[in-house]
Amino acid sequence: MPPTQYKTFKAKEDDLFKQLLQKYLPFWPLYLLLVILFLAAAYIYGKITIPVYEAYSSVVIKDESKGLNESEMLQDLNLFRGKKLVENEIEILRSHSFISDVVNNLGLYADVMEEKKVQKAPAYLTSPIKLRFKDPTRIKKVEKIPFTFNRDARSVTIGKDNFPINQWVTTKWGEISFIPNYKYNGDTVTRNLYFLLYPSQAVQASLMNRIKVVPASKLATVINISIKDQVPDRAEDILNELVKVYTEAEIEDKNQRAASTVAMVENRIRSVAGQLDSVENEIQRYRTNTGVIDISTQGRQYLENVGQYDQQLEQIKNQIAVLNEVEKFIVQKESTSSGIIPSAVGVNDPALNQMLDKLNNTQLQFEKLKRTTGENSPILVNLKEEIETLKPGILENIRNQKINLNITRNSIASTGNRYSAMLSTIPQKEKQLIEISRQQAIKNQLYAFLLEKREEAALSFTSTNKGDTRIIDKAYSSVQPVSPNKFLLYLAALVVALGAGIVWVSLKEGLNKKILFRSELEKLSPIPVEGEILYDSSKDPFIVRNEVGSRVSGQLKSLRNKLFFGANNKQVKKVIITSASRGEGKAYIGSNLAISLAMTNARVVLVDLDFYSHEISSLYELDSAKGMVEYLRGGASLGALLHTDKTTSGLSILPVGATNDGTAEWLMSGKLEGLIKELDASFDYIVIVGPAFSDDVNIQALSHIADASLFVIRQGVTSKADLTMLLYNGHMEALKNPGYVFNAVKGRGWGIRMFGNGYGYGNNPGK
Structure with a gap:
């Protein structure tokens, strides 16, 4: 890779890492909380969960295809050894018949459990007795059969019934024999013991899934057998019993082949002996009759x-x-x-x-x-x-x-x-x-x-008491539990906690139907974002005047300077402000823009054309004052309708009107255009706050009387669907010199708050 491309790649990689870090870092308190909760859950889980151990065993198979050559003498003496392949023996070890024998021989269909305060635990080593069924195929699932054992009477009590041990007894669950548990250490601790019964077929299926039989390597004839279980001794017993059943089946198979071969040879010897005797008699008669000796x-x-x-x-x-x-x-x-x-x-x-x-x-x-x-x-x-x-x-x-x-x-x-x-x-x-x-x-x-x-069969028959399989390692268990692994458990809890936090943040923002990021505006349309206004928790509608040094006040003044005093100023004097729906801050932006303009010793008029919500009129307590409605009706002069702001010098307000029964259709009348021209002659700047598009789309027809149009987008309030629909229908393009104002931008996160584009909701980083 050329050095320039490598540097570019590294820069992109570092930038991506920085973006991801800044995107999710602000929510660190959430991650910390989730980490604490998940680690606590992992700790509790580790305490209440019964540990699982893994037992291992290995055997070597005399594979005909993998180089275990015997001497000719041993081969001759081992007439009844079948040809073996490691792959076949693996399937045989995991066969249903062998697993069934293991389940029945060890009585795995009947678990003895010990009930403790918090949990239940297997009593494989602590129960004095075990169960054996005469017909395991008829066992039905029973959740709990409490019992007690009388050591002196050597009997088992289930409910009101007493049963002797080492005898077949008839119960409602089937014909059962209670036998002593040779692994019981004989302590005198009183325990709450009970039986759990499972259908033998279900136990066999579970055991077949749990037992792993794999070759040690591709070239080796060694088979490794393993199983995980809550009781290490039981896991070892299962593996040892499986190898025992496999070996006995192998010996039995050899014995059957040997017996069959010996019987066949004996029968054939008797038949051939009779034929040979007949031929010898014929030779004798021939020599006698013909006089031939030699x-x-x-x-x-x-x-x-x-x-x-x-x-x-x-x-x-x-x-x-x-x-x-x-x-x-x-x-x-x-x-x-x-x-x-x-x-x-x-x-x-x-x-x-x-x-x-x-x-x-x-x-x-x-x-x-x-x-x-x-x-x-x-x-x-x-x-x-x-x-x-x-x-x-x-x-x-x-x-x-x-x-x-x-x-x-x-x-x-x-x-x-x-x-x-x-x-x-x-x-x-x-x-x-x-x-x-x-x-x-x-x-x-x-x-x-x-x-x-x-004779060979007789010699070989004596060797069939030993199988071809040699046990390398008898079953042995792991010293430490394999599950739950505390390190992996805590690591998983940590990863899941962080992942859950990241997923929550991603879903919260990615699936949100509201506009959250400035970048989303820039992707939706080419209309420029003229300014970003941070969220002000004080909700002061006159923040430019009351909090001169605040960050939000500075952003509003920056918007003012960009619109009216920028380097590319096109003599913007009249601005109309609208939005997709109500409650997105039109009055807030318009009022503070008008105040900030008046603070430059300019004459500014703030016009309220929102006949539906009349927020400007309410903001300046002019709900009952005459205004636009009266002017458009022709019953009042402009001078009588203007109200001077008592606090801000140079600022005048033109309210909606006292009757408040106007309609937006008046916006299409020629009188409104004449009013704007008259105001233009008397004031330096005109700030018009119109209705939202959700109330009346005629606002787009009014925008021609202004030099620029500001469309207010409130972060977390403006719907993506509403804005997309306005763009799709061409309403935004109908506005004159449109521009967005990203209003009430909140910082992302709970600790380190971010505002930047992609990292925060806006475009300017801050704290």
């Missing part, structure tokens, strides 16, 4: 056996082939032929091998000796005979082994074929077994899962 192992064994049998068949085949070669060699060769007999490789017969070895050795000897010995040599003959002897035995051995090998081969081939056949059926059996085993595996898994969940 189809994979059996298939593998079958495959191994078939391979072994094929290997054995190849070995037997090889052995038979070897035996055939040996047999062929022995049969085809001559007895004396040479050659090595094939070896019986693969034939596991030691006797045959020995015989073949012996035969080979014998033939080798025979061949060797044959080259060196004659054919008829006994040795050769013996060797030949031995060879011939060995061959039949070898052939017989070979044939026998071939027979055995063929038998063995047939047996192995048959067994192998059987295993091969069984091996070909394994895929189908395996498929069927897999299908059955799959059902068994599914049932086994489900059964194992249910058993696991049953």
